Amino acid sequence: MPDVLKVALIGNPNTGKSTLFNALSGLQSRVGNFPGVTVEKKIGRVQWGAATVELIDLPGTYSLAPRSLDEMVSVNVLLGKQADVGTPDAVICIVDASNLERNFYLLSQVLDIGLPTVLVMNMWDVAAERGQKIDVAALEARLGIPVVKCSAHKKTGVSEIQAAVQRAVAGGPRGVTQLFPAVFATETQLLAEKLAGWGHPHVAPYLLERLLLDVGGWLESHFGGQHAHDLFQYLQHARERLAAAGCKVPMIEARTRYAWARETLKGLVVQPANRAVTFSDRIDQWLTHRVVGLVSFFLIMLVVFLSLHTLSPPLQGVLEAGQGWLSSQVASVMGPGPLRSLINDGIIAGVGGVLVFLPQIIFLFLFIALLEDCGYMARAAFLMDKLMTKVGLSGKSFVPLMSSFACAIPGVMAARVIENRRDRMVTILVAPLMSCSARLPVYVLMTETFVPDVSWLGGLVSLKGLTLFFMTFFGAFVAIPVAWILKKTLFRGETPPFVMELPSYKWPSAWIVLRRVYDSAYSFVTRAGTLILAMSILIWAAGYFPGDHQESDRLQAQIEDLEKQPEPPADKLATLSAKQNELSGALLETSLLGRLGHAIEPAVIPLGWDWKIGVGVIASFPAREVIVATMGTIYSLGGDVDERNPDLRNTLKNSKWPDGRPVFTLPVAISIMVFFALCAQCASTLLVIKRETNSWGWALFTFVYMTGLAYVAALLVYQIGSRWA
Amino acid sequence: MDIVPLDCLQTGETGRIADIEGCAETVTRLAEIGLRNGALVRMVRTGSPCILALDNQRLSFRPEECTHVFVEVVPALA
Numbered sequence: 106m107p108d109v110l111k112v113a114l115i116g117n118p119n120t121g122k123s124t125l126f127n128a129l130s131g132l133q134s135r136v137g138n139f140p141g142v143t144v145e146k147k148i149g150r151v152q153w154g155a156a157t158v159e160l161i162d163l164p165g166t167y168s169l170a171p172r173s174l175d176e177m178v179s180v181n182v183l184l185g186k187q188a189d190v191g192t193p194d195a196v197i198c199i200v201d202a203s204n205l206e207r208n209f210y211l212l213s214q215v216l217d218i219g220l221p222t223v224l225v226m227n228m229w230d231v232a233a234e235r236g237q238k239i240d241v242a243a244l245e246a247r248l249g250i251p252v253v254k255c256s257a258h259k260k261t262g263v264s265e266i267q268a269a270v271q272r273a274v275a276g277g278p279r280g281v282t283q284l285f286p287a288v289f290a291t292e293t294q295l296l297a298e299k300l301a302g303w304g305h306p307h308v309a310p311y312l313l314e315r316l317l318l319d320v321g322g323w324l325e326s327h328f329g330g331q332h333a334h335d336l337f338q339y340l341q342h343a344r345e346r347l348a349a350a351g352c353k354v355p356m357i358e359a360r361t362r363y364a365w366a367r368e369t370l371k372g373l374v375v376q377p378a379n380r381a382v383t384f385s386d387r388i389d390q391w392l393t394h395r396v397v398g399l400v401s402f403f404l405i406m407l408v409v410f411l412s413l414h415t416l417s418p419p420l421q422g423v424l425e426a427g428q429g430w431l432s433s434q435v436a437s438v439m440g441p442g443p444l445r446s447l448i449n450d451g452i453i454a455g456v457g458g459v460l461v462f463l464p465q466i467i468f469l470f471l472f473i474a475l476l477e478d479c480g481y482m483a484r485a486a487f488l489m490d491k492l493m494t495k496v497g498l499s500g501k502s503f504v505p506l507m508s509s510f511a512c513a514i515p516g517v518m519a520a521r522v523i524e525n526r527r528d529r530m531v532t533i534l535v536a537p538l539m540s541c542s543a544r545l546p547v548y549v550l551m552t553e554t555f556v557p558d559v560s561w562l563g564g565l566v567s568l569k570g571l572t573l574f575f576m577t578f579f580g581a582f583v584a585i586p587v588a589w590i591l592k593k594t595l596f597r598g599e600t601p602p603f604v605m606e607l608p609s610y611k612w613p614s615a616w617i618v619l620r621r622v623y624d625s626a627y628s629f630v631t632r633a634g635t636l637i638l639a640m641s642i643l644i645w646a647a648g649y650f651p652g653d654h655q656e657s658d659r660l661q662a663q664i665e666d667l668e669k670q671p672e673p674p675a676d677k678l679a680t681l682s683a684k685q686n687e688l689s690g691a692l693l694e695t696s697l698l699g700r701l702g703h704a705i706e707p708a709v710i711p712l713g714w715d716w717k718i719g720v721g722v723i724a725s726f727p728a729r730e731v732i733v734a735t736m737g738t739i740y741s742l743g744g745d746v747d748e749r750n751p752d753l754r755n756t757l758k759n760s761k762w763p764d765g766r767p768v769f770t771l772p773v774a775i776s777i778m779v780f781f782a783l784c785a786q787c788a789s790t791l792l793v794i795k796r797e798t799n800s801w802g803w804a805l806f807t808f809v810y811m812t813g814l815a816y817v818a819a820l821l822v823y824q825i826g827s828r829w830a
Numbered sequence: 831m832d833i834v835p836l837d838c839l840q841t842g843e844t845g846r847i848a849d850i851e852g853c854a855e856t857v858t859r860l861a862e863i864g865l866r867n868g869a870l871v872r873m874v875r876t877g878s879p880c881i882l883a884l885d886n887q888r889l890s891f892r893p894e895e896c897t898h899v900f901v902e903v904v905p906a907l908a
Contacts, residue, residue: 168862172855203886207864235886320854355854359861363868385888386874393875487890490879494892500879601856602897603879604863607888 110158111191112270113182115215116199117208118165119608121227123617125199125257126162129266134162136624140189142799144178148190153267161190167207169214170315170358171323173526183218184309195221195274197266202232202239202254205374209366210359218311219281221273222250225266229254231609236377243373250279258614281310284361288350292317292343299339303332317343318358385480385609392484393607402488405481406507409472413465413511417542420464428457436665441658446649447642454734455641460630461730462512465542467626469511473504473519474621478613483605490603496585497592499525499603502532506584509539510577513790515625517797527596533797534807535588537790538580540782543730547781548576550733550748554757555774579782583814644724644731647698657692660685698724712780712816713773713823715762722780729786772826776819784815836891836899837880839873845901846870852897860897863889871901 114129116122126134130149137146147162163179171177178187185192198215200208205226215222226232226239245252251269255262283290293313300308305328316324317340329336344354391397432449439445476482482504490500501523509516516536523529552572560567664681667673693699702720709719717736725732733748736757760768785791785808795804833848847869850857860866864884875881879892893899 168858170858170862201887204864206885207887210862210864355858356861359858359866363861363866389874389881389888393881395877483890487879487881490890490892499892500890599853599896600894602852602860602894603890603892604860604865605890606863607881607890609888 108157110153110156110195110270110274111161111193112158113161113163113193113196113220114199115163115169115179115183115196115211116165116225116227117167117201117204117211119606120165120199120201120208121257122162122165122199124614125197125225125227125255125263125266126160127616127620128257128260128263130160134160139178139187142175142178144175146189153271156271158270161193166211168211169218170319172319172321172524173323174327177323180311180315183215183220184311186309193220195223195270197223197225197270199225199227199255202226202229203235203237205239205370206363206366209369210362213284213362213365216248216250216279217281217284217314218309219279221276221279223266223269223273224248224250224252225255225262226252227255227257229262230256230259235383238375240373244369247369247373258611284365285314285357286350286352286361288347289317289352289357292347296339296343300336303329303335305330316340317347318355320344320355383609385607388610389484389607392481393487398484398488402485405476405485409469410510412472413468416468417464421461424457424460424463428453428460441661441665443649443654446654447645450649451642451645452638455638455645462542463626463630465511466515466629467622469508470515470622470625471618473508473515474618475613477504478611478617480608480610483607486605487607494600496588497600498528498531498588499523499600501603501605502528505532505536506539506581509536509541512541512543512629513537513539513787514629514793517790517793518625520797525601527592527598528600530798530803531588531591531596533794534591534803534810535584537785537787537794537807537811538584538587538783540577540580541787543728543787544576544781546730546733546748548573548778550736550753550757551774551778552576553749554754555769555771557771576778576782579779583783583818587810587814641727641731644698644727644735647701648693648696648724648735650697652692652696654692657685657688660688693720711824712776712819713770713827714777715760715768717760718768718773718777722784722786725781725786727786727788729781729784732781770827772823772829775826776823779822780815780819782815783811783818785811832903833900834903836871836893836901837876837878839871839876839901839903841873841876843906844870844872844904846904847899848902849900850897851900852893856894856897860899865889865891865899870904 114122114126126147126149130151133151134147134149137148138144139146144164149160149162151158151160161182163182166176166179169180169183171180181187182190183193183196196215196218198212200212212224224244226241232239239254241252241254251273253262253265253269255266257263293310296313296316297308297310300306300313312324312328315322316328316336319325325337325340326333347354347357392401432453435445435448435453439448473482476485485507486500486503488500489503493500493502502520504522505516505519507516508519513536516539517533520529520532520536523532552569556569556572558567558569660681664678664685667678667681694702698720699716701723702716705719705723706716709716709722714722721732721735724735733753736753757769758767762768791804791808794807795801798804834845836845836847839845847865847867849867850860850865852860864887865871865882869884872883873880874883874888879890882889882891
């Protein structure tokens with residue numbers, strides 16, 4: 106037996122695979138990505154008695170017929186061609202005991218690969234409760250592999266699986282039974298010879314099989330190398346020969362494998378006589394109902410969003426307080442100067458700017474994981490399908506777009522569940538238009554300061570509230586035509602049918618939910634955090650250099666000395682602070698950032714903005730949440746203002762053009778909000794898009810189309826609005 | 831025995847899939863998830879998408895213009 110036993114875990118979606126993985130690996134797992142693809146790589150290392158076992162969790166799938174590079178990963182792992190994993194010693198195929206026939210489709214493909222295999226019949230308790238009986242010993246004899254019954258969520262059957270895996274490995278390589286007719290074997294042989302002649306000797310038999318079976322599959326277009334065209338031609342002829350011999354590709358596969366499944370299970374499974382209406386069916390009578398279902402759906406969404414907005418702020422407050430405390434600690438040990446400014450205004454403010462979104466992201470992931478694990482998300486997608494088809498997408502795009510209302514990063518990542526490439530691309534490209542939580546501060550600042558205080562119905566409905574509400578959904582309205590146009594132009598093509606399993610409802614498992622939340626939060630902090638930190642430092646440097654800060658540092662030191670006195674003289678402090686703020690405003694104006702603001706002024710004047718707003722907008726391209734703090738710095742109030750700061754509001758109201766006109770009018774405020782609603786001001790999102798689409802091109806495309814849209818929309822709003830006002 | 835398009839099944843009616851027309855990739859994908867010739871499906875909720883019961887699983891399904899599923903209506907058991 107090898108030193109480390111490598112065991113791959115594969116199965117259909119909704120068979121309890123994650124639960125079994127956790128039960129087998131004892132929660133010791135590392136999560137990463139397979140290189141070059143968006144497939145999650147989950148590996149658990151665990152001790153099973155004397156054996157060290159490395160457990161590789163493969164993505165849930167109905168079939169091992171690769172249609173994309175992502176789907177190819179599982180095949181490569183099982184064939185031992187994934188260099189970062191190595192060759193598995195055994196594979197565990199997990200099936201739902203209540204749905205053996207369909208699950209056996211995948212099992213028969215796994216058996217074709219030839220690795221020592223263990224069949225795990227999960228959710229045995231549910232099947233038994235329904236009155237289903239399976240003759241396990243006879244099934245084991247027919248299949249020739251160990252078969253284990255298991256209820257992973259109760260952790261029953263886990264030690265039996267460990268023993269069965271060790272038995273299977275000890276049994277050595279397994280012979281592969283040829284399921285397909287003899288003519289198919291002949292064609293496989295011919296293809297192997299052909300490929301050997303083209304410089305591909307020793308192609309795994311399973312790949313030969315796939316090459317013949319998968320019309321338009323990934324292998325067909327990526328295998329041949331310089332002989333790709335010859336291979337394509339050859340496969341067409343081979344399939345014609347197979348069809349003539351009565352093996353029509355691809356139908357032959359479903360027919361053969363399902364016939365095998367039926368034959369294997371024949372006489373071994375006793376189904377309950379009367380088909381019971383299950384608990385899930387009874388819930389679904391309401392939750393998928395045309396009216397009641399939609400109402401429940403909106404209520405659930407309302408609860409999720411209200412909870413996000415009530416649960417996150419206290420935690421965000423704690424994080425902000427911690428950030429303030431840290432800055433003051435730095436200030437107490439270090440005199441004013443470039444290094445302290447870098448630490449406080451660059452690093453601490455930068456990291457804090459990221460961490461402040463963590464509560465929102467954690468809560469959102471918590472709700473999504475809960476709804477997903479209990480089975481509701483599939484129903485939500487079912488209900489939303491009708492609406493999504495109107496713009497050419499399907500119900501599967503709903504969850505990613507909903508997540509994007511908190512943050513586009515998890516939203517873009519959630520689009521992985523959409524197997525159709527065109528739908529997935531369109532979903533990813535419009536997801537950043539959804540109004541994420543980072544846009545809210547701008548909306549609050551502009552609305553509270555410039556929208557007139559009008560209300561109706563005894564204060565229940567206010568113009569300010571309506572504006573906020575409208576701005577929150579503005580991006581989603583714009584996304585409708587954008588998605589529609591993308592589907593009609595760049596991603597034109599036949600929409601595939603929408604088919605999705607509605608898993609049975611169940612109590613969510615705390616471990617699975619918490620683990621998912623932890624993984625998402627961790628990857629957000631590390632991946633997005635490092636970038637925002639780097640950008641914050643760059644923006645800080647652009648705002649700090651070039652400039653002589655000696656005078657400003659001296660004033661700051663004076664202020665801090667005064668503040669240390671038991672009774673600081675208030676009027677002197679105020680004079681010094683005003684002078685200091687004025688000075689830092691002037692320093693910013695002559696800094697790189699300020700010069701840039703002046704340079705782009707001609708471009709932003711048509712939007713009704715002055716150079717200061719221009720600077721704020723430029724500074725917020727890496728991350729839009731920095732806008733309010735930047736405005737504070739620009740308007741000489743110091744960087745530590747927030748959107749509810751009355752000084753900032755007054756300063757904004759009183760700021761004037763050189764000729765004395767006020768800078769901020771209602772059309773300007775709306776033009777700023779519209780710009781922020783549509784603009785791609787989030788480097789992390791663009792990076793995630795790059796990673797998920799595996800191309801800088803799409804990240805650039807998103808940036809260009811969103812920024813262009815934002816500019817045009819802000820221009821229209823201001824030009825039309827200012828003629829009206 | 832009547833062979834009708836799938837969407838003609840009424841709620842609670844059962845049909846045996848007689849034929850699935852469509853491009854090869856779609857037909858294969860449907861077969862992988864269990865919608866294949868010979869499979870018994872019961873209409874749980876009509877509409878687009880509809881909900882089908884297939885053995886012990888529930889599927890939501892919306893065919894597209896080019897995909898047609900035909901079923902043979904199975905008379906209700908007495």
